[in-house]
Amino acid sequence: MAVRGGRDNSFAAEPFRGHSGDMSPSLRRAVALVALSLAFGLIQFDATVVNVVLATMRRSLGGDLGLAQWAVDGYTIPFAALMLAAGPAADRFGRRRVCVLGFALFAAATAGCAYAPGWAALIGCRVAAGTGAALILPSSLAMIGEAYPQPAARARALGVWGGVASTGFAAGPPVGGLLAAADGWRSVFWVGVPIAVLAGVAVLLTTEPSARRPSRLDVRGTALGAAALALGTAAIIEIGQGRCAVALALAAATIGVGAAFVAAERTATYPMIPRDMVGPGPFRGAVATGFVFNFALYGALLCAGLGLQVVHRYSVLGTGMAILPMTLVVAAGSTTSGFVTARFGPRIPMLAGFGGAAVGAAIVAVGASDPRAVTVGLTAVGLASLAMPAMTSVALDAAPAAHAGLAGAVLNSSRQTGGALGVAVLGAVFNAAGRTAPALALAFAAVTVILVIGVRTSLRATAHTHEEVGCDVG
CATH class of the missing domain: 1.10.287 (Helix Hairpins)
Structure with a gap:
């Protein structure tokens, strides 16, 4: 469990005292949970909205598919790589302070993307946005973990967190398609600016500064x-x-x-990952599962977006609408997972998520030449979202108590590393195979294999925890 004895629990005891005397403690805590959840939702939105406008960006800025991939990986690489430093930094300098700083950097960088005159400036701003995301996520997750120390309550809170995050993920392709069709690809970046500002202000108003804890960078x-x-x-x-x-x-x-x-x-x-966190057990299994999760989901979304536009000649708006059912399933699955995990433990949603998603990827692999099969199969791939809050619960429960901020950072760094490599590997497969229907089939065959591996890592992650995490349902 991430919050146990030996730590300063003042934030957990009265986590959202805040600065607004007119709010009741329960309302402040609810508002803070929504604001902290918006952090992840904003990050997910920014990761997925770009996929649907890559072809439009290439037509506007020129260049090859490799540059377009860097518009995605320029964000996910610093996000993945810097989280392991951002987690200890949040513990050392204060989680609220680091979280709000991340929101400010994210807002400024995202606005910069909208004005970028070429690929170099765009990718540079995406790197800055990924850095802001790295500051936001581990600090916000640690604050939620402290606020909800009981496993069942935390699982439900993570269900809200995952649901809001997945709504951001879900909104990316359709909103991106609508905005790009109406006002060009630059408009998709403006969405995140006011959300980042509002979420940062809400965190400032509804939370107290958390205690600083000694931590080495x-x-x-x-x-x-x-x-x-x-x-x-x-x-x-x-x-x-x-x-x-x-x-x-x-x-x-x-x-x-x-x-x-x-x-x-x-x-x-003082290594990035303390040695007592990396031994065999549920924490390492959850981290491996997170890597597989994002590798498959981000890679599938990239290939589906390109495939629908390049292979099946969909417009940017048509592509966003075709991906919409999948993203709705992602939003519903993440929200449902938190409550299922609270009642039954993490094993059931994790296995159901990866198993159902593997079936969906296989449907795309077999029917890649038919856009209807691509849409149906991609929708089923969205079932992987059932695993997200569940594996987060496993990681927070299993992590050593001394590393609260770092535990979420390790999990999400693994996830974003998987996402960066998924975009690179599956994008390379699709491009090298000729950007045809067989190329799309080959990419989704690889996604199917990765999702089956996710079933295996889920079994390992929950081997000793599936009866414990959901035991407190009162």
Whole structure:
């Protein structure tokens, strides 16, 4: 469990005392939960809204598919790589302070994306937005974990958190399609600016500064890890573009930097991930499941968006509407999962989510030449959302009590690393295979295999916890 004895529980005892005397404590806590949930919803929206406008952006800015992939991975790579430093930073400097700083950076960077004159400026602003997201997510998740220390109550709160987040995920493609069709692709970036500002203000008004806790920042490990992830992603993207010599050079650099990262972490006095967090058990299983989850979901969304526009000649609006059923399932599944987890534990929603999603991916793989089959299968892929709040509950329960902020950071860093690599690998498969219906089928065959692996990691993650997490249903 993430919140236990030995820690300052003043935030948990009265978590949302806030600055608004007119609000009751329960209302302040509810408003704060919504605001903190909006943090993840905004992050998810920004991750998915770009997928549906990639083809439009390419027509406007020129360039190849590799540059378009960087519009996605330029966001997810710093998001993944910096969260492991942002979690301890939130513990050290104060979770509310770090969260609000993240909102401010995110709002400014997203506005910058709307004004970007070319790919370099756009990708640079996406990197800044990913950095803001990395500051927001672990601090907001740790605040929720402290506010709801009981497993069943926390599972329900995470259901709200996951539901709001998945609503953001769901809104991305259809809202992006509508806005791009009406006012061009730049308009999709303006949505996040007022939401970031409002959520940041709500967090300031409804929460007290949390106690600062001693925490060491592994600057060297963070820099090496981020470089290794960026180089590896670049190598995969270059393979998809057919630039093998460049890809090999990047792969060699990845191996070298990756080896340096491993050596640095083995000898570090304060490694990015404390050694007592990485042993066999449910926490490691939840982290592995998070990687698989985002690899499959982000990669599938990228390939479906490109496939519908490139293979089946859908407009940007038509693509957004075709993806809408899948995103609605994602929103419903995440919300439902929190309550199912509170009642029955995490194993049932995790297995149902990955199993149903694997069937959906197989439908797309078999029927890739028929856009109706793509829509139906992609909708079923959305069932993977049943696993998200459940695996988060497993991670928060299993993490050592001394690492509250870091636990959520490790899980979500693994998820976003999976997302970055999913976009790179599956985008490379789709592009290298010719961006045809068989290419789409091949990409979704790979998604099917990854989701089946998710069933296996879910079984491992819940081997000793599926009866414990949902035991308190009062």
